[in-house]
Amino acid sequence: MRILLLGASGQLGHELTRCLAPLGELTTVARSGHHRALDLSRLDLVEQLLGALDPELIVNAAAYTAVDRAEDEPEACSVLNSELPARLAARAAASGCPLVHYSTDYVFDGSATVPYTEESPTAPLGVYGRSKFEGEQHIRRSGCTHLILRSSWVYSTHGHNFLKTILGLAQAKPELRVVDDQIGTPTWARALAQLSAAALARLPDRAAWQQRGGTYHVSAGGEPTSWFGFADAFVALARERGLDRPLARLRPIRTADYPTRARRPAYSVLDNGRFERAFGLRVPPWRRQLRWCMEDFVPMPGTAGGAGAQRTAAAGGR
Numbered sequence: 001m002r003i004l005l006l007g008a009s010g011q012l013g014h015e016l017t018r019c020l021a022p023l024g025e026l027t028t029v030a031r032s033g034h035h036r037a038l039d040l041s042r043l044d045l046v047e048q049l050l051g052a053l054d055p056e057l058i059v060n061a062a063a064y065t066a067v068d069r070a071e072d073e074p075e076a077c078s079v080l081n082s083e084l085p086a087r088l089a090a091r092a093a094a095s096g097c098p099l100v101h102y103s104t105d106y107v108f109d110g111s112a113t114v115p116y117t118e119e120s121p122t123a124p125l126g127v128y129g130r131s132k133f134e135g136e137q138h139i140r141r142s143g144c145t146h147l148i149l150r151s152s153w154v155y156s157t158h159g160h161n162f163l164k165t166i167l168g169l170a171q172a173k174p175e176l177r178v179v180d181d182q183i184g185t186p187t188w189a190r191a192l193a194q195l196s197a198a199a200l201a202r203l204p205d206r207a208a209w210q211q212r213g214g215t216y217h218v219s220a221g222g223e224p225t226s227w228f229g230f231a232d233a234f235v236a237l238a239r240e241r242g243l244d245r246p247l248a249r250l251r252p253i254r255t256a257d258y259p260t261r262a263r264r265p266a267y268s269v270l271d272n273g274r275f276e277r278a279f280g281l282r283v284p285p286w287r288r289q290l291r292w293c294m295e296d297f298v299p300m301p302g303t304a305g306g307a308g309a310q311r312t313a314a315a316g317g318r
């Protein structure tokens with residue numbers, strides 16, 4: 001099977017590169033690294049690539065994920081998150097190849113008090129969430145066979161994300177303030193990639209796709225936490241793993257005390273039940289995923305405080 005993976009240099013794409021390799025002949029596309037180089041905002045070039053490769057499965061892990069910057073760059077955000085999926089879906093519908101696409105808890109407004117299901121009403125709070133929801137809608141309306149996997153709070157040892165930002169800052173500052181009133185379940189990019197590959201392995205033919213294709217929630221399981229709770233857990237694990245430098249004391253703050261350009265959902269918990277039942281898979285709890293991820297931090301890196309992943313909603317020392 002010819003598989004085309006877009007966004008191979010991102011947190012999730014990096015992990016998918018490894019997890020999808022056993023499933024077929026994989027072509028990976030990104031702006032940088034050891035991948036086929038392509039600027040995915042050039043939709044004409046994307047069409048050319050699709051024509052040349054004639055993929056039998058398209059996996060789209062590319063996205064515009066700079067949530068705050070999106071408020072000032074709605075067009076750039078829309079090209080990647082709405083128009084690109086529309087083109088991929090049109091191609092998938094025309095050629096009969098399935099499309100796997102990733103979406104986000106940001107399609108919800110966070111006013112719920114129980115986990116969001118796939119049927120919960122969407123109400124994005126900002127440009128990023130709206131663009132991701134538009135991308136979903138284009139795919140559903142195209143009639144192509146698809147999986148739309150909505151996740152939340154994705155982190156990794158690769159790329160820019162909350163965990164690496166906080167661990168970097170925690171080694172440089174005595175105290176960090178971290179938001180304690182946004183609730184979710186942090187999802188390790190590798191776990192999401194592995195669950196994606198496992199689901200794909202359970203879709204052997206067109207009939208299986210037609211029966212089980214659709215939109216699913218796939219975030220980490222376990223008791224939801226806050227950004228503060230997440231940071232507290234990984235800083236404790238870093239200490240446990242013998243980081244010899246002193247680490248910052250964490251102080252919980254409210255969202256109102258850490259204003260950001262884009263509003264974020266206060267409650268981001270996704271119900272993974274439909275995915276688990278459809279594919280006979282178990283989504284591991286976030287604390288177990290975090291422990292596995294932290295095993296990769298040996299020795300602990302001097303992570304520079306990168307920013308720019310979907311979430312830098314919580315931070316400190318500013």
Ligand code: NDP
Pocket residue numbers: 007008009010011012013030031032038039040041060061062063064065080102103104105132150151152153154155159160309310311
């Ligand atoms: P990243 O930001 O880590 O990766 C995004 C990828 O898209 C990168 O490979 C990036 O390339 C690529 N990309 C962006 N613009 C272009 C472009 N113009 N041309 C070529 N490539 C481009 O995102 P994640 O891995 O975290 O996210 C994966 C998916 O999961 C996305 O759909 C996202 O919306 C969704 N998601 C993410 C969450 C999170 O917390 N991060 C939470 C919930 C869902 P480059 O490296 O060159 O910038």
